[in-house]
Amino acid sequence: MDTNNNHIPNQIMPPAPGTSTKLNSNDVCTIIQQMNYCYDQNKTVYCELEIQNKKKWKPIESSDFIAFVQTYFKTAYYKVLKQSDIKNLIPILNLLALNNGKQVEVYNRIGRLGDDIFIETQNTNDDIIKITPEEWSITQNSPVIFKRFTHQTSIPTPVTGGSLDDLFSIFSITNPDEQILIGTWLVSSLFTNMPRPHLWFVGEKGSGKTTLALSLKKLIDPVSRGNFMYRNTSEMAQVIDHHAVPFFDNFTKINIEISDLLCAAFTGTDFTKRKQYTNDDDFTFSIKKPIILASISLGNPASDLLDRCIVIEKSKNDRKTIPEEMLMKAFEEKKPRIIGGILDAAVETLRTYRDIEVSDYIRLADFQRIGIAAAQALGFTREQFETALTNNLRTKGILKLQSFPVASLVIKFMENNEFWEGTMIDLQNELMDIADDPHLVNSNPSILSRNLKDCKDILEQANLQVMSGSNGSNGRKYFIRRITTNDSTDYIDYIIED
Structure with a gap:
């Protein structure tokens, strides 16, 4: 099945004969099956409904679908269907749609079809903004399906010739x-x-x-x-x-x-x-x-x-x-x-x-x-x-x-060094000597070690690598070395002076 073509089908349930013929559950099911269905990537099935002369796609498990079917049968066949009657048919409709329907992409607010962009305004007119390489316009019937959420509100009608x-x-x-x-x-x-x-x-x-x-x-x-x-x-x-x-x-x-x-x-x-x-x-x-x-x-x-x-x-x-x-x-x-x-x-x-x-x-x-x-x-x-x-x-x-001042100090400390070896206490002393504010260097060696891990990616952007070694008589040894990389430093190398 082709899922790349997101055009939705254009068939809809044919007009009812408007008779009072008695219908059993099989007849109801047969008529509902004539409606137009499709499904999305989650196998959620949608049905095309005509509400106030506008075509809308609604999930078949939604209250809108149930209300539409109830209204349809009451108007066309003078038959009142219970919600449970319709809900009992949903598994059949699901299977029908998945076997015979078309998979389409369902969009949230903004949809794309070829070169055209569609934006659902969700206003009282159900306006859809259509953007093409030639113009943008307002339409009501969208060729793509949108899903809505209760937290979303409406977009006002835009004005041509506006400005940012x-x-x-x-x-x-x-x-x-x-x-x-x-x-x-x-x-x-x-x-x-x-x-x-x-x-x-x-x-x-x-x-x-x-x-x-x-x-x-x-x-x-x-x-x-x-x-x-x-x-x-x-x-x-x-x-x-x-x-x-x-x-x-x-x-x-x-x-x-x-x-x-x-x-x-x-x-x-x-x-x-x-x-x-x-x-x-x-x-x-x-x-x-x-x-x-x-x-x-x-x-x-x-x-x-x-x-x-x-x-x-x-x-x-x-x-x-x-x-x-x-x-x-x-x-x-x-x-x-x-x-x-x-x-x-x-x-x-x-x-x-x-x-x-x-x-x-x-x-x-x-x-x-x-x-x-x-x-x-x-x-x-x-x-x-x-x-x-x-x-x-x-x-x-x-x-x-600025989020990691210790990184700036390490980069500054290593400006003229290719390699450094020592304990966290040794590094603390080195960084305090060059820091304008010694409080930028935490007095707890274990916290300084964690800070270096947190800013590992910043130091790597500056072509520096921090490694831990073996335990010595004065504590665990650490190494800082300059590394060669094909990836440019982008922004680290020219902002230290700031």
């Missing part, structure tokens, strides 16, 4: 690099067929990072608030699956399992969990999402996660001194124009991004290509975008070193 300048003005985003990176990230988030970087806001309390991050999410996948970071990968995978653009706030540390999951969400992965503990059925979350993060500091992220992120540093000085209520009121008023500006840029990006040639990738190769097209669509130049991306590497390196 309103967004930058409201949130005091005056740095050109930040304007370019935020703008191109917003446009690229609509391209579900390619890896899109995560957007990570770092800043002190009161810098407005959470307000800005949540506002960006509301432009594409509006919800009332963000989510906390879970330690359990199963819970995290479910949250990521349930959002088109997940947003995690108020966390101080990302453990290695969650870091790996966030990395996998960049390129795309399937996460499988049991549907119920009483059977062997599995449920698969297909995760390929651009994620928004907001935290006071980077904490201790693995380098491979940081490589998949755009990091924006915010401070209290970046924020306008106006009440948040007034800030959000201005944002809500300008939101249709801002969304319109994103859509206008997306049209131009769809038209041109395949023609972009990149010979020297900085990082985030897929994003770099589409980012160039998006930047030009937003009125920036290719050179401005590539400069912003390069500068962001520097920002990430500085923030990472």
